[in-house]
Amino acid sequence: MLKILCALVSQTIDDQLIQLQTTTLFSESVQPDNIILANAEAIREQFVNTTSNSFLAALNTIRTVFQGNQIVNRLKTNYQLATLANDGFFLSHTIEYLSVNDSCTCSLSSYCKATTGIYNTSAYIATCKYDHTPPCNSVIDGEIEFDVPGISVGCLVLDAALQSDLSCFYNESCLSELKFQLTDSPSPFNATPLKVGSSVASLPTIGDLIANLMVEEWYFNSSYESYFDQCNPQTCTYTYVKQFDIVYVITKTIAFIGGTATILMLITLPIVTNIQQWLSARRSPAH
Numbered sequence: 001m002l003k004i005l006c007a008l009v010s011q012t013i014d015d016q017l018i019q020l021q022t023t024t025l026f027s028e029s030v031q032p033d034n035i036i037l038a039n040a041e042a043i044r045e046q047f048v049n050t051t052s053n054s055f056l057a058a059l060n061t062i063r064t065v066f067q068g069n070q071i072v073n074r075l076k077t078n079y080q081l082a083t084l085a086n087d088g089f090f091l092s093h094t095i096e097y098l099s100v101n102d103s104c105t106c107s108l109s110s111y112c113k114a115t116t117g118i119y120n121t122s123a124y125i126a127t128c129k130y131d132h133t134p135p136c137n138s139v140i141d142g143e144i145e146f147d148v149p150g151i152s153v154g155c156l157v158l159d160a161a162l163q164s165d166l167s168c169f170y171n172e173s174c175l176s177e178l179k180f181q182l183t184d185s186p187s188p189f190n191a192t193p194l195k196v197g198s199s200v201a202s203l204p205t206i207g208d209l210i211a212n213l214m215v216e217e218w219y220f221n222s223s224y225e226s227y228f229d230q231c232n233p234q235t236c237t238y239t240y241v242k243q244f245d246i247v248y249v250i251t252k253t254i255a256f257i258g259g260t261a262t263i264l265m266l267i268t269l270p271i272v273t274n275i276q277q278w279l280s281a282r283r284s285p286a287h
Contacts, residue, residue, distance in 0.1 A: 001157050005206070007213060016054075030276075036224050037224060040220065041222070044218065051213060055213065056211060067109075067110040073157070074205075105238070112154055113159070113160060113163045116152060117146050118181045118182075119143065119144050145181060146181050148168055149171070149174060150165040152162050152164045162206055166203065170196055170203065177191070
């Protein structure tokens, strides 16, 4: 189940990343770096929250459908079919998980759980009332050989997995005992203890890991340089907008006239000087 959940989470993240890569940022002008980086952080948070919420919604829908329709699973951990004496028909009854102070029925809640372990027998005893009214209780007829810490049994394998943790898989003595108990099993068990990460204060349940999409830390690379290179403008233009001001108009007009007169003076003065010199030369008597 843990392998299936991991594969589903990985596929969900990949699908959301493909959708994220199709997102385009539009802006009328190149934005400053603080705005771009703030937008990138907002997109990151939205991506993580949306991905987590959508996956949990789908997972909870599956659990609700199974619990609401009282579907019997293959392992018969939520309901069992019992044959009552002298009646000759099958009766489906719910499994109750009994604890010290209360009981939990799979027909009413999908969060029922009990500690699991290895017993010296696999026989179940089903007891029902003679008038066919619930509840019917199923108990394991045998003594427990090894109580596996952190691992729970529940109405569904999925329910049990979400409420379990992996504490046994971090404990070498627990793994050694589990290996010893499963020596004659058709599926031999062999594992080495896991290493606890430095950022883990206490071991979370698998449900907590799923809520975080089995991701310890997200890494997003936000580069303003890449954004600027992509959106770098080839030309820059600006418009100067100002209300009508008579003083401003007069000043600009005088400046324009004065500038024009100066230009004409610079152009015509040499021409006039050359003409005068030429005329003076023509009037002078030849020697």
